[in-house]
Amino acid sequence: MKWLNDIVNTFQDTNKEILVSSGASPSGVYHVGHLREIVIADAVVRALKQAGIRARHVHVSDNLDAFRKVPVNLPASYEQYLGMPLYTVPSPDDRYGSWGDFCLKPFLDSANKIGVTMDVIYASDKYRSGFFVPAIERSLSRIDKAKSAIQEVSGRQLDDQWSPIQIMEHGRLKNRRFISMDSDAKTITYRSHDDSEHTVRYDDGQVKLDWRLDWPGRWWLLGVDVEPFGRDHATKGGSYDTGKRIAREVYDIDAPVPVPYDFINRTGDTKKMSASKGTGVNAHDVVDMLPPEVVRYFMLRYSPAKRLYFDETDSLVRLVDEFATMKQHPQNELDEQLLFLCTDGLSHPAVSSIPFSHLVISYQAALCDMAKTIEILRRSPEYARIVDEEEAVIITELGYVSRWLEKWAPESLKFRLADEVRPDEFSPEQKEYLRRLADDIAEAPAEADGNWFHQAIYAYKESGLLSPRELFTTIYRVLIGKDSGPRAGWFLSILPRDWLIERLRLMK
Known part of the structure; x- marks a missing residue:
């Protein structure tokens, strides 16, 4: 696992605790793709600890993000909440305090079931407690550098209306033009959509950084050393590249070691899973169907750079x-x-x-x-x-x-033993074959295994009673009412002997 060994080698001589961060916006029900990020982060922490390096995993819930579109599993009435922070959108289930919690809490339960240990950080709590104040002040005092970084790295021009902040107005996040900041009073002045000027505090959650500034600001304030993220953020000139430049020129830090990972698609699908579109395999379903060590195995057996395909069936x-x-x-x-x-x-x-x-x-x-x-x-x-x-x-x-x-x-x-059998559904040749096979089994040694039963069936290949294929389809029909099933020899060997003999004689 070269990718993982390289990360460990990077911090081999480090004395500090290494912080590995994962994160997601709780905008929809979490799917198996979200599990990949936390399993990768968890693997990094375990590998570092195995090498004697202190490490910890934090997971950031971006629950201060705006509710941008109504997921397919919510009624159209939820359109009234568009623009509100996810942590204030009502939950469709009374067990949860918000839509954000409705999405996140089952995911945290899934993480626990597969043994992923992580400290959860809520963006809403951090902004409302004033934790982000230094990042807000630094960003706004170096706004020209931030804007240049985004334009030069991404190759796109930001118009005059671009703002590094979002303002909470009437319970909704709005992009508003920044005018000035008073760092002593912890207030900023901004221009609203009607060109009027307003002043709000930025230390109590009324102001949020644009996500291009929020992400590197988080690296700085939390002290993030390693972070896995989806490959869409790792494209040339994408959000990691701009974040790396902003980290250096605005926050005076080096960006964390990146671990970009490819998506998980359903087998046969060409598009990545989407939480809001409801096209993903739910994370909580995956951990209910797969043992925890196999969930990890699925995520880690290939490099993070490889696309994975998930199939719930065979x-x-x-x-x-x-x-x-x-x-x-x-x-x-x-x-x-x-x-x-x-x-x-x-x-x-x-x-x-x-x-x-x-x-x-x-x-x-x-x-x-x-x-x-x-x-x-x-x-x-x-x-x-x-x-x-x-x-x-x-x-x-x-x-x-x-x-x-x-x-x-x-x-x-899927199969189940047929409750009863109807003799009139079998031809005279099939009945004779089943009768003879039952007699053979009645004489079989008690320790007869699957191979013995397989040979017993094949002994009738030259009998002239049935074709080789019918030797097996007849058995499946009399036992489970289907033309196919599990390996016949082994299947017969595990069934109660007396019951099997009676069934083959069409008596049970």
């Missing part, structure tokens, strides 16, 4: 299986480092040594009963020892299996 099963394989058999130092970052700080593992794909099938074969699933697994020579050693972990993982099957699993991977 690929999710493979993702968990890939992590389980790496956990059991790390191949190199890179795997060891990744495994540390994925599991450090988690008190209880949630991924067992039994493949997730196997648990998905076993759980359904046990009629979605956890205790019966454990019994089935314990009967398997391949997994009996693992069940004895990891039963608590398996039960935890089955919780993720259950939720995934209920919400995201494709129909092709």
Whole structure:
């Protein structure tokens, strides 16, 4: 993980605590893309601490941002709140104090579930407490340098109406032209839309810096050393480049070490997820369906510069299986480092040594009963020892299996044992095949495994009763009422023997 090692090497000789910052505007329900930022920040902190360097993660909620558009999951009546700070927009749910909290609080719960520790800072609190006063004063006293930095770095001209500040007027944030500042009285004079002049205090939240100044001002006041951010901010002449210049010429600091990351798209989508448009996979859904170590693994197995694609269906099963394989058999130092970052700080593992794909099938074969699933697994020579050693972990993982099957699993991977079977739906050849197979199974050794059952099925390939394909589709139809299903040999091996024999004889 060269990108991470480079950051650690940058601070190898530092004695101070390194501050890693993440942040987002709570303008809509947080999606899996937001998780990538905090997982990257968390990984940086863990890597620094592992190297003996003190580090801390802060997450800034930009809840003083204006409510700019009504998200798709809110009624049109919310248009009346446009322009208001997010922390003052009413919540659609009485459990939360504002729309900003409605979006943020579940995300913080998601962060906690995956073991990401971070101190949360609310922009509204910082501005209202006067924390941003030095940045406001510095920006306004060096307004020409700030304006030049934006124009020269971004390549766009700012007109005469551009202002470095926003003013709270009648509960809404407005871009207003700055006239003068009285640093002793902590007031500024500005010109309103009707050309009238007004004076307000800037130490109590009535004045907010333009975001191009707010971001580097935050670096200065908080002492940020490292910050991950989306690649849209990392374009040439973009907000990080202008922030870097403003940091140097307005705030007299060096910009933090940047960690730009690419977006997470749904598999098959070309556009990034959007919180306000409701096109994202909700962060709280992801942490409910995936064990915490796998969420981290998904985010960290590739460089932040690589675009990720999230699939809630088949690929999710493979993702968990890939992590389980790496956990059991790390191949190199890179795997060891990744495994540390994925599991450090988690008190209880949630991924067992039994493949997730196997648990998905076993759980359904046990009629979605956890205790019966454990019994089935314990009967398997391949997994009996693992069940004895990891039963608590398996039960935890089955919780993720259950939720995934209920919400995201494709129909092709879902099944349940048919409650009854109708003999008249099977041809004479199919009935004869099933009867003979039942007789074979009745004579099978108690320890017969999936391979034994697979060979028992294949023994009828040359019988002339059915085609090779029908040998399997007939079994699936009699057991689950479908033409396909889990690996047939293994599936038969985990079913209760007496029940299976009766079902194949079309008696149950």
